[in-house]
Amino acid sequence: MSYKERKIGDTLLKVEDISLSFGGVKALSHVSFDIKEHEIRAIIGPNGAGKSSMLNVINGFYHPQEGLITYKGQVRRQMRPHQAAKQGIARTFQNIALFKGMSTLDNIMTGRLLRMRRNVFWQALYFGPAVKEELEHREAVEKIIDFLEIQAIRKTPVGRLPYGLQKRVELGRALAMEPELLLLDEPMAGMNVEEKEDMCRFILDLNDEFGTTIALIEHDMGVVMDLSDRVVVLDYGQLLADGTADEVRNNQDVIDAYLGVSHGDDESLEGAA
Ligand SMILES: Nc1ncnc2c1ncn2[C@@H]1O[C@H](COP(=O)(O)OP(=O)(O)O)[C@@H](O)[C@H]1O
Ligand SMILES: [Mg+2]
Structure with a gap:
């Protein structure tokens, strides 16, 4: 305490x-x-x-x-x-709300969308910064995957995961919003x-x-x-x-x-x- x-x-x-x-x-x-x-x-x-x-x-x-x-x-x-x-402010739901056909990695990546949208303009204008952005987002997502110990399921479609792991992926997506x-x-x-x-x-x-x-x-x-x-x-x-x-x-x-x-x-x- x-x-x-x-x-x-x-x-x-x-x-x-x-x-x-x-x-x-x-x-x-x-x-x-x-x-x-x-x-x-x-x-x-x-x-x-x-x-x-x-x-x-x-x-x-x-x-x-x-x-x-x-x-x-x-x-x-x-x-x-x-x-x-x-x-x-980020949240998870009482009933899991993930994209079942998408992988763990991609589901967590959707948590970054809010942060990415800010950069659509940049992505259109400058190739360099956009690539850098993308890499930063990937890095953030990899950190979350490590933190939640879900490396083994990063490519697995979440619909195929047991319930407990799906809940963990949902937490990961919320964490991706920092x-x-x-x-x-x-x-x-x-x-x-x-x-x-x-x-x-x-x-x-x-x-x-x-x-x-x-x-x-x-x-x-x-x-x-x-x-x-x-x-x-x-x-x-x-x-x-x-x-x-x-x-x-x-x-x-x-x-x-x-x-x-x-x-x-x-x-x-x-x-x-
Ligand atoms: N979108 C909604 N439309 C109509 N009634 C709702 C809606 N959301 C919640 N309620 C009602 O509000 C009350 C509280 O629900 P809820 O907040 O889900 O309770 P809890 O999460 O504590 O179980 C319930 O009577 C529920 O039926
Ligand atoms: Mg409830």
Whole structure:
């Protein structure tokens, strides 16, 4: 814990009083919390609590009807996806969203597109700089492949990879954007114990080595306890609790929400003990 306490910085993102509804469904009601630089922030809660919606608000996929988003000191009513991406917010999805027919390498390369598009003009005008650019992008991608230990599958079409490796490639694509804030929507769902351990290690390492700030939706409370500095708990679109993993685990409202029969989920706090 000590090394993390030292390196956690100022507020990177703040959401205030965010409300989002779809027709009659209130996905989020007056939710406020912040994420500090270099922090690993878990977002937990039963299914339908609004966790994925919150990430979608942060990266501009959903536009809340109410509230404010402050990112790097800039206050907005809503994010735009390209704005979020350009400013260093990357994400992975609850359901894998990769190009199944394309190789690991090419999928990760698509994460560089945003950075490349800036240089289309250059590529048309000057051959030299364009080649240099291309090489730089390839180098960045190779670094990620090394970091995630997926050299052996670099040429394999991702559709042929087992689920756990596909999740790793998706993380690779998000990393290719060189994010400052990485949003991970259930990166370990459906993984076996060994795959989960690998994924935990990558998340901790990238937080440690690159200082990447991470917001993580995760159901496995053992993982949440191990990884996160602070935890946000959502329930029925509302903020139920916010604090350290220990504080949240001992919060009676949280315990009740997880034990409540109405959600009918397989989630539990058992892994936390
Ligand atoms: N695009 C959408 N259209 C309509 N309803 C949505 C949409 N996205 C989310 N919802 C609803 O918002 C609520 C919260 O969903 P979600 O954010 O996916 O929860 P979680 O990720 O915590 O399981 C649910 O009732 C869900 O059906
Ligand atoms: Mg979700």
